[in-house]
Amino acid sequence: MENKVGDKPPSAEEAADLLAKAKDLATKLKVHGITLTVDDRKRTLRPRRGADVHVQRVVELAAKYGVALPNIPLAGMSNDLLLARQYQPIEDELRVALQIAEDTGTQAGSEAWEAFLAYYGVLSSMAQRMPDLAAELQPVADFMARGPRKKAT
Incomplete structure (x- = not known):
């Protein structure tokens, strides 16, 4: 039997610290974020790949030419673009961390x-x-x- 993960489990303190940090990060992300329902997630519009450059250009042009749409503030679009740009690298790193956690847990369970x-x-x-x-x-x-x-259950 090959033991890929069981020889180096974190100490109880390290595991508790990792969990506390994960909970802390989730709490901090909730300040600026939301949790969508499954239905909402299905209905969200998804921008084309590489769209953020063009969204920024439309923000600039709308401001330059004084275009304002009712119930769609230009500042809101700009802030949403900023938030999307800020959250993308966080999402990418969390995806890597989640993959490590899932794979390690799966392997440890299998070995046990x-x-x-x-x-x-x-x-x-x-x-x-x-x-x-x-x-x-x-x-x-x-x-x-x-x-x-x-x-x-």
Whole structure:
């Protein structure tokens, strides 16, 4: 069995610190951001790739020529463009961090399960000859004897 992640787990303090920093970052992002519903997310307009340069140009031209639209303030478009530009690198880094967290958690769970299956197999074999071990192992045997699991709620 190859152990890719289990040899270097963070200390409890390091894990707690990482979690606190993640929560702190989420709290700070909420100050300027929102959480869309699934429906809202589907309905949002998505600018073409490379559009921000052209959005900026339209802001400048509208200001230069005094164009103002009711209920669509020019300053709002400019501020939205600024926010999108500021959040994009944050989003990119968070995506990298999320991928690392997901992949590490997935690999760690896989490695733990693989080791569990190996040890459980040996202990099950031993339990046939050791009644005390069989009794202690029974809750695990019951768990393993059941069919497909329902998702935990």
